[in-house]
Amino acid sequence: MLSTMHDGYDATESSTVVSGGSGDTADGAFPATLRTALRRSGLPLDRVSERLRTQGLFVSPATLSSWQRGHRRPEHARSLRALDALDELLGLSDGTLRSLLGPRKPRGRVADSPRRNPGPHGHVQTAMGDGLAAVLRDADQRTQALVANEVVKVGADGAVTAVASTTVLRAHRHGATRATFAHIIDHEANEPPHISVTSGYVERSVYMKDLNLLVIDVHFGHVLAKLATEVTSYTIEVTPSGNPSTHYGRWEGSPVREYLLEARFHSSAPPRSCRHVYSEQIGASPLTEKCLAMNAPDRAHFLVTRCAPGVHGIAWGLAG
Structure with missing residues (x-):
């Protein structure tokens, strides 16, 4: 049984390696612009990396160097969010660096292992295929969860009865209006869960029973300015099924600064044991x-x- 938890990432994990590139290619405008902006800023790469890290974006100096030399190009959604932050940090107009990337043009090998896909929802696509990816394809990528606090309640029959979720989000681009959340709720109810939102409203919800997955788009009811924060809070009520549950999890497509998950069991049905489980992909076995x-x-x-x-959650075994 593994016990080492992942606590971060480096954007090199989701970059395409460009063979023999010096930046003088069809995509050369991107490394050239980044290189010029870095030089004009006067900031060393380690300082730029440090400033990105304060925003929850973990890009190493080596990765930044590869980007500006044209040896690698950012592909993953996490790397693209780092480009948005670099626009502001380096005094470029919003969207400048993204616009210079152009369509993905793989040359040479891909740095990721086969289970990782450098698309915007790679963790989902490689685990469950295009069906699940389509559910999350329209997720608004203008916000990132900073802090999430959830409580999952388990009833006397051992089944999940409710999930209370509160998330603090920050807009890393102007114009954010909604956020997407994905919950893995192990239960056998035939009806989809009921969602009650404290502020804003549910713009869309998709219940994929075969995956025990509930995807929710919460609309804020207003537009967020860049770097503005928003608090979303809602409760998921699960129809009683009579069959015991064994786990609950939440999927995130990007890093979260802090995630607190509490499981509360009925006093008449305490768990025999509880485990914190982590999977890189929805539907995958715990890593x-x-x-x-x-x-x-x-x-x-x-x-x-x-x-x-990935998916962080709690798994349990009931006594008796």
């Missing part, structure tokens, strides 16, 4: 598992800082 100490006979929780993209 890591870590036993959780019970705060009380009927409660357990975990707190992750610099939460890696």
Whole structure:
């Protein structure tokens, strides 16, 4: 059983390696513009990397160097968010660096392993195929979760009854109006869960019963300016099924600074054990598992800082 939890990423994981490139290619405008902007800023690459890190964007100096030399090009959504931050940091107009990338043109090999896809929803596409990717394809990529706090409740029959979720988001581009959330709820109810939003409204919800997956688009009810923050809060009520549940998880497509998940069990049905589980992809087996100490006979929780993209959740076994 693995026990090492991922706590971050480097954008090199999702970059295409360009053979023999010096930036003087069809995509040469991107490295040239980045190189010029970096030189004009007077900031060394390690300082730029440090400033990106304060925004939850983990791009190493080596990666920045590869980008400006044209040896690599950013492909993954996480890397593209770093470009948006670089626009502001280096005094470029919004969207400048993204616009210079052009369509993806793979040359040579791809740096990722086969299970990782450098598309905007790579963790989803490689695990479950295009069907699930289509559900998340229209997710608004202008916001990023900073802090998430969730409570999952388990009833006397051992089944999940509700999930209360609160997330603090920040807009990294102007014009954000909504955010997408994905929950993996192990239950056997035939009806989709009911969602009650505290502020804003549910613009769309998709319930994929075969995956025990609920995808929710929450509209803020207004437009966010760049770097503005928003708090979303909602409750998911699950139709009773009578069959015990074994796990709950939440998928994130980008890093989250802090994620707190608490499981509250009915006093008449305490768990035998609880584990913090992490998967890189929806539908994949856990990559890591870590036993959780019970705060009380009927409660357990975990707190992750610099939460890696993927599915974090709690798995349990009921006594008896």
